Amino acid sequence: MQDILELAGVSRAAAVVDRLRGAQPADIVQQLNELDAAEAAEIVARLPLEKAADVFDHPDLAEPQTILAALRPAVAAEILDAMAADRLADLFRDMEEPPRERLLALLTREARAIIDALLVHPEGTAGSMMTTEFVSVPATWSVAETLRHIREVEGARETVYAIYVLDPITRRLQAAVSLRRLISGDPDALVGSVARFDQPVTVLPQADREEVARLISKYDLLAIPVVDEKNHVLGIVTVDDIIDTMIEVTTEDVHKFGGMEALDEPYTRIGFAEMLRKRAGWLAILFLSEMLTASAMQHFEDELEKAVVLTLFIPLIMSSGGNSGSQATSLIIRALALGELKLSDWWRVALREIPTGLALGGFLGVIGVARIAVWQEAGIFDYGPHWMLVALTVGLALVAIVTFGSLAGSMLPFALKRLGFDPASASAPFVATLVDVSGLVIYFSVALVVLSGTLL
Amino acid sequence: MQDILELAGVSRAAAVVDRLRGAQPADIVQQLNELDAAEAAEIVARLPLEKAADVFDHPDLAEPQTILAALRPAVAAEILDAMAADRLADLFRDMEEPPRERLLALLTREARAIIDALLVHPEGTAGSMMTTEFVSVPATWSVAETLRHIREVEGARETVYAIYVLDPITRRLQAAVSLRRLISGDPDALVGSVARFDQPVTVLPQADREEVARLISKYDLLAIPVVDEKNHVLGIVTVDDIIDTMIEVTTEDVHKFGGMEALDEPYTRIGFAEMLRKRAGWLAILFLSEMLTASAMQHFEDELEKAVVLTLFIPLIMSSGGNSGSQATSLIIRALALGELKLSDWWRVALREIPTGLALGGFLGVIGVARIAVWQEAGIFDYGPHWMLVALTVGLALVAIVTFGSLAGSMLPFALKRLGFDPASASAPFVATLVDVSGLVIYFSVALVVLSGTLL
Incomplete structure (x- = not known):
């Protein structure tokens, strides 16, 4: 049986x-x-x-x-x-x-x-991604000899579409030629003669995987040679590995931007304990930082007792600062990742985000004031005899906090990069927390100025 | 001169x-x-x-x-x-x-x-990305004939590394062969004999660009043929175009996740007015939604007047819900984008996020209760005679809100996808806003139960 x-x-x-x-x-x-x-x-x-x-x-x-x-x-x-x-x-x-x-x-x-x-080679570097199975030939070979060689080794090479031409004595990289050029080239010519470019694009083994991806994407390569300082080819990174890397990096960046440690495994396969660990760390850090909001509110306890009406708008105002900050952070993280911005561009960004924040804050401020006026006049809710001053406080606070949010959100990735951290760690929750604490102080400060002598 | x-x-x-x-x-x-x-x-x-x-x-x-x-x-x-x-x-x-x-x-x-x-073909589809400059040969040709043809047309083709073998009469796609296989194959054999796989991977012209990227990445292709319903090759999409697309899509997704419309141009090149337009829309939508927090607080005005101490923890508790929601959203957006999860998996995710949320909420709840107890006992701040009940309210509300945040954050991308929207529109600010409003209601409801008869 x-x-x-x-x-x-x-x-x-x-x-x-x-x-x-x-x-x-x-x-x-x-x-x-x-x-x-x-x-x-x-x-x-x-x-x-x-x-x-x-x-x-x-x-x-x-x-x-x-x-x-x-x-x-x-x-x-x-x-x-x-x-x-x-x-x-x-x-x-x-x-x-x-x-x-x-x-x-x-x-x-x-x-x-x-x-x-x-x-x-440490994980995440060009050296750790490369394979040693590439085709290289001495510069003294002809196109025909090279093609014969490729036919022989084809089965044992990761790619045969890029062929690396080496100095016959020093074995340093002289040129990269493509198979398509080889098969349409003159069989008796030297292999290097079909190279299209003066300098092959190369990368050092310690280069970050994102740099490798950037180069392959910029130069439309099927493979990039990894070379040592003397230009000896150690291996190659192929385009299919780079695509896998890009997907992985994107996933990690989105996880980080969501305010957690990146998962190494698919959501469907990761264990419960591992999942908790990846999320609890940042959640606790953010929670401890956000506790400063409680301290800030305790500091303004007298004002709160006197003008409970102010508390009604705390979530609204704070979240607006966090939202504008999250927008600015997402813009700058990507611009840094794509190399559109360099660290030294921070002041250029600051000069741009301040007017942007003022405009966006003004826009929200007008909506906020209108909301209070309509509710008051329509009799939906009574914000008290000084409702106009309350509306003014909300409007002004929105301008200040949205501007501060845009500025803080755009500067945080620069600051992290400057300190040697990944700018992508500037998550939306991180920015929101940063802006929440300062937002409360801004709100109550505006209130103290506008409402002093009336409500406060 | x-x-x-x-x-x-x-x-x-x-x-x-x-x-x-x-x-x-x-x-x-x-x-x-x-x-x-x-x-x-x-x-x-x-x-x-x-x-x-x-x-x-x-x-x-x-x-x-x-x-x-x-x-x-x-x-x-x-x-x-x-x-x-x-x-x-x-x-x-x-x-x-x-x-x-x-x-x-x-x-x-x-x-x-x-x-x-x-x-x-509409932008963003396989049809709009393809090029018509590919190599195709009838299945009756030999390997040698095909190679001769490739040598002739090499200069005018986007890639010659993938060659498409067509039925000589119907011109339907029969096989895809690679140049590397051709040059090492028997010159007299039929071209189709060097094909490695039974079925070439193809895509329809209306397929989304992310689907094209997924297929090229999954099958490690240098090019994918775009075919009509009858399997006629209309064009090909090459791997370098896909890399550019992936970078573009990632940028768009990060922008959206940051709570704004995706920019079409680099941050450094976009005009001021265009930038405002891309940010103001979502900011206003989120602001209008977040106004519900003011309405919720107005509803609990009496409780607020009686127990100002409750307001101290509003930002802390609300942000924790938003943060756990943002984590869950980032996880699910990526898992959906990578095809790890399907729409029908929503309940599996819900069953996973509820215990995760309870555990994370419990963890934060313990920290929160400890914080209040320490401040009270150390004499840093006086939360009143019922401080233990206040601490209990904060702890229980944290458990409930973090669980709700994890659940809402994980379900939002599913809901958006179900409704035909891009799940990546489930931005961190969007989730935070959703959780803020409900979080307030949860907090005050817990307070009404725990503090009724003492503070309320």
Whole structure:
């Protein structure tokens, strides 16, 4: 009975594999992610080796380590050997013991050396994203020789569309040529002659991944060479890795802008405790800072007792400051990320945000005054005999607080960047908290001036 | 004298052009953007035609229309003819009269027909991003024939790395093959034999640009074919266009999440009036909604008069709800954008956010109660004889409001998506406003229960 069941399992797996033979790796990954590791391993073991390696090269595969650990060591070793060097390094970077040592032992000596070299680079740098599987040829080769070489190594290279031409003696990078230029070029010409540009665009291994993305996007590259100070090519970062990086960075930035630590995993997969941890930290910091509002209000307790009418507008006025601040912060975070603004541009931005804040604050102030006047005159609510002065206080406070919000919101990303933090940490809640505390002080100060002698 | 000056100008321009001959288009664009249109036109006119077309193909060129209008018509016509079809369509899509008609007249009849076909597709769709300059061959061709064809057309195609194999009679798409596979394949084999996958990944012209980006990223494509319902290839979208799109979409999403309309232009280049317009709209909507807080407080006026001590914690409690809501919104916006969550998953998220909110609210509640107790016992501030009940009110209200914030913040993107809006419109200020109004009602309701018979 057991045998028959097993047999049924085997033939089912075989049927699945048959369907997957011509499928895209991304689609196979999606199906494997829905199985447990043992089932997934059964499928993977039956895939052609090249396909299996493609599956493990795909960044969306949920538990590559567990599946590898569930495979027969010989099969796992073959797959590891066929994987792209950069993905292999990523795999071991994230891996925990026990499987780590056992899987490392399956690697060839060369693969181990390559991985060790890649793992030196800190996560998030060009060095940590690069792969060593690129095509390079000496400048003395002809176009035809280069094409012959590409045909031979095609299967073992991450991309063959960018070819790096090296000085035959120093092995320094001289030029980058594209396959399209090569195949339409004169076969007898030197390989460097089909280069379109004087200087290949390169990046140092310690460059941030966002800088790599910026360069690939700016120069429309399919791959960028990572070089050392002497212009030796250490590896390349390809455009598909950059797209994955951009998606990851965007997610992190949105999470941070929402006022939390960025999740490393999809919302659907992260554990409850981890989720709490990522959210509780910033929530507590913001809460402790916001406690200053209670202190500020305690300071104005006498005024509050005398003019309870003022409390009615506290949330309205404070939130307006936070909203204008959040707008300004979102603008500046992106402008800094895109390189449209530099740190030294802060005063230019300040000079722009002050009139913007005054105009927006004036606009809201007029609405606010009108609201109070209409409610009063229509008899909806009685703001007391001095309602005109109360309206004036609200209007003036709105101008001041919206201006302050725009200014504070736009300066916060600069300040964070200056202090060495990520400007994207200037979250909307962070700005709102900053503006709330100062907003209260501004509101009561305006009230003291306008209402002194009447309500206060 | 005039002549000599002109001569100096000419020789200076010639020297500049000499330097630019081997430069990357992106770097030339950067330099041109710092000149006025007449100066830029002078440089462009001296560049080799291919280079000039590359410059106009670059999306960062600030004022392509003005520069084209400043060129001699013959030169402008040559450049327009050499440009990529998708960029040409973008150019005319954005162009205003007068130059539009004049430049359109410079196009060849074929170019006009192609542009007219591309301009049919609404902005932001796959159809509007595609170019018609792709390589396609009938399935009856051999690998060698295909390579010969690629060599001939290389200069006039946006990419030659993806080749589309069509049914020789119906011209429907059968397979996509890569140049790398072709050059290492058997020259006499049929072109389709080197295809790696059963089904080419395709997209319909009406697909959203974010869907195009998702597919290119998921399947690691260099280009994706845009096909009609009958699987005829209409054009392709290339990976470099997608990267530009992703950057644009991210900027728009951050702006929206910051609570404003997305800017179409860099912060540094947008006009003052346009900037006000983009910010004032949402600011006013949020302000009008937030006015409900004033109404809510008016409703609880009696309670406020009796227990001024309650007002001290209003900003603290309300902002905590807004912050937890902003966190939840940022999580869900990204999870929806990445396809990790579908509309039908809303209840799964709700079931997750409620315990998360309770835990986070409990955590903040404990801090809040401790704060009041410490201030009271240390004699920093006197919250009155019923300070313990006040502390209990604050603690319970925090639990309720943070839970409500997490729930509302996570459901808002779903609700917007359900109603056909962009879930990214669920901005942090939007959520904060939503939670502020309800937060006040929750706070006073809790107070009425806890403090009834003592303070209230």
